[in-house]
Amino acid sequence: MTSQILIKNLLDRLNKFKFVILGAALILAVLLYFYVNSLPTSYSIKATVFPLTSGSDNSSASSRIGEILGANGANSKSITDDANVNIEEVAKSRKTREAVALVRLPQFKNKTIAEVLIDNYNKYKSYSAPELATPKDTVALAATGSSLLAGYYTVKINKNSLLEVDFTSKDKDLISPTTYVLIDKISTFYKELKIKKAQYDFDFTQRKVDSFQNLINQYDKERIDINNKSIFVPPSKLQYTVPVENLENKKLLVLAQYNNAVSNREEALWRLQKVTPIIEILDRPEPPFIPVKPSKMVYAFGGFILGLILFSLIFIADILYKYANKQIKSSIDSKLNNQTTA
Incomplete structure (x- = not known):
């Protein structure tokens, strides 16, 4: 069977069953239409939260402090170079979702959000999916609620540095209260992490300042000891000149590091005082x-x-099958003939 004959046979078969194919395709289209029409409608809302801490203010403050203390040299380094707390990761974290899942909603007979999510899952699940039981243990309930809640919302930072929270649910009554709880937990955990990091930065820089101050005090003490020992030595005897110069060089080096550490400490203190909760909602859910x-x-x-x-392939499948078998058989016979001839 040549390719021209194959195409002719295929077209003849399709022409013969064209009304059957069209009817089956229309039935499938109608079934999909009514299936989509039977699906429950989901509802979405977007909330915008302000403000988010920007690193530009920290950098400018660090620069001004460094200029005052003379610590903006080539080797100076600010703690603003460290990674900041990422609010998107805080919002997506399991800790945040579990905290939200255990909050009780008066609108739902004081049920926890996790229990409401489980009820909605069982209400809207497909017929083939197993029913989800409500765990009695608080830890298991939080884990189950956290897993379900992850599919309800997304978060991102928009181009204006605002946090956008998109929440989608088939239950209209669940959207607003859950979104408010979610934003509250994000704000609380974000503030705690910012304060914790700022406190750690301040403690670290304070230890550095104390360490450098101890070194400076030690060099001053050594200098005083040398002066006391050389007070009655004639100027012509310069055996203490080199130790004094070495001490001065060491002190200048440590003093530069001390100034930079003080700059970082003041910056860390400023950041610690500046940390505030992000609770102002611009676009309410x-x-x-x-x-x-x-x-x-x-x-x-x-x-x-x-x-x-699909139905076209079903009606021409036997023709394609016979053609493929004939081509394979012809190829095998051709190879056997070539081997016999050789």
């Missing part, structure tokens, strides 16, 4: 909500195209 549902017409059209392809 309140109605009207945005309905989110797949397009019925898009699914119907896609089902129609898929039906045409």
Whole structure:
């Protein structure tokens, strides 16, 4: 069977069953249309939180402090070069989700958010999916609620450095209270981490300042000892000149490091005092909500195209199978003849 004959046979078969193929494709399109129409509508809301701490203020403050103390040399280093607390990771963390999951909502008969999420999962799950039981243990309940909550919201920092929280749920009554709880927990944990890091930076820089101060005091003491020993020595005897110069050089080096450490300490203290909670919500998670549902017409059209392809392949499968078998058999016979001839 040549390729021309194959194409002719395929076209004849498709032409013979064209109405059957069209009818089957239309049935599939209608089924998809009603399936999408039966799906529950999800509702979405976007909340915007302000302010978020920017690193530019810290850098400018560090620069001004360094200029005052003379510590902005080539070797100076500011603690603002360290990684800042990432609020997106705080918002996505399991710790935040578990804390939200255990909060009770008066709107749902004082049930925890985790229990409400489990109820919604069982209400909207597919028929084939197993039912999810509510754990009696608090730890297991928090873990289950955290896992379910992860699929309800997304967070990102927009171009204006504002935190955007997008929350989507099939239950309208769940959206606003859960989003408010989520923002509150994000703010609380973010503030705690910022304070903890700022406190650590301040303690670290304070230890460095104390260490350098001890070295400076030691060099001053050695200098005083040398002066006391050489007070009655004639100027012509310069055996103490070199030790004094060495001490002065060491002290200048440590003094530069001391100034830089003081600059970092003052910056760390400023950052510690500046940490504030991010609780101001610009765009509140309140109605009207945005309905989110797949397009019925898009699914119907896609089902129609898929039906045409699928049922066309079904009706021409036997012709393609016979053609493929004949081609394979011809190839094998050709190889056997060549081997016999050789």
